Amino acid sequence: MLIGLWSAAVGAVSGFAVTLMVEKPEALAKVGVRHPRRILQLHLDWVIMGVLMIAVGAVADDSPAWSLVLVAIGGIVNPVLFAPLAFRAEIQQNLAYKAVSGASFICLSVGLVVVAIAQTVAH
Template sequence: MDAMVRIGLVELAVGAVLGWAVVVSVTRPQAWARIGIVEPRRLLQAHLDFVLMGLILVAVGLAAPGLPGWLVAVLVFGTWVNPALFLPMAWGPQVVRHRVFQVVSGLSFVATSGGLVLVAVLA
């Protein structure tokens, strides 16, 4: 099995497990408040994005096996970091003003979108 497919399946599993965080935010919202989460809706966004990005990796890995390793690394970076960026935002919107957050999010967006364009060109 292609490495990108395996990594995508792991990402799907992470997304599935995060579904439990969504259930808790609906059934016991005070549980998240105790650890400082003020925007539990971001957990739902992370859950959905991990699932979608995992599906992208699986689909690309199956449709275009044998991509160069550097391109796989770029795609894996982007498709893992994009959904992970929702998690710190659960503690409040102020995180998006931090320079590190802005740089990392910019890099992950470029990696995902640019990587997928390159896959379309190379495949």
């Protein structure tokens, strides 16, 4: 999945924000980051989801296209969900945030299970 390669690239670039978190936390504070550890979580999740989507793309020959769309949605939205938490931890209690988070995890989970089943049946 090409989207996985882009996700890994975004994850790599987000490493600069992690460097700021360690070396110049005041720079992040100036832009409103109150919870810098969320920047690290965002960075790691971007990289992990990128690698996951690359791996899925490498083996998903016989998977339905909709399952790959679900994996891509979850693989993109899950890391992005850490961004608002870097600014306001309490947003995690917001109903809309919970709904998007839950939907994203469902997309990723269902998509990956369907891909696994499709590949098992095909081989």
